[in-house]
Amino acid sequence: MQISVIIPTYNRAQILRKTLRGYAEQLGDHQICEVLVVDDGSKDHTASVVGEWSNSPVLNVRYLRQENRGLAAARNHAIRESKGDLLLFGDDDIIPSNKMVAEHLAWHRKHPQANVGIVGLVNWAAEMNATPFMAWSGLYGPQFNFGCFKEAEELDFWYGYFCNTSV
Numbered sequence: 084m085q086i087s088v089i090i091p092t093y094n095r096a097q098i099l100r101k102t103l104r105g106y107a108e109q110l111g112d113h114q115i116c117e118v119l120v121v122d123d124g125s126k127d128h129t130a131s132v133v134g135e136w137s138n139s140p141v142l143n144v145r146y147l148r149q150e151n152r153g154l155a156a157a158r159n160h161a162i163r164e165s166k167g168d169l170l171l172f173g174d175d176d177i178i179p180s181n182k183m184v185a186e187h188l189a190w191h192r193k194h195p196q197a198n199v200g201i202v203g204l205v206n207w208a209a210e211m212n213a214t215p216f217m218a219w220s221g222l223y224g225p226q227f228n229f230g231c232f233k234e235a236e237e238l239d240f241w242y243g244y245f246c247n248t249s250v
Contacts, residue, residue, distance in 0.1 A: 124151030
């Protein structure tokens with residue numbers, strides 16, 4: 084299975100650089116065929132950050148630009164352009180662990196049905212110095228509610244957070 088990683092972005096060039104590095108450092112059987120970065124009308128140096136990957140032998144990064152129309156429009160743009168069998172939705176501020184893509188693929192191999200999506204846990208980066216409220220919000224609060232999920236539990240579409248979801 085080949086996977087297309089979709090990353091919408093808007094004026095977050097510095098963190099996007101770390102995010103792309105995280106995808107380049109994936110271990111295991113990750114089979115990333117492309118990373119689609121959709122620039123939603125950024126005014127910073129996003130294009131040059133993505134351009135740093137233009138000749139990379141490790142990661143095929145494609146830069147797509149659109150006028151500022153929001154996250155949904157950016158994701159839809161990338162979906163239309165994607166070539167992979169699976170789509171992994173990331174965000175420009177989600178720095179993947181080095182096994183994230185392989186884990187998504189492993190779950191899809193276990194559950195190959197077309198109607199299955201995988202939602203992965205998102206932890207606060209250490210440099211964020213998450214407060215107790217931030218930690219609670221991500222695990223049990225309104226932000227993600229990961230602490231209430233059970234492994235392999237069927238969830239409805241409300242839990243398709245996009246920041247670490249594959250379909």
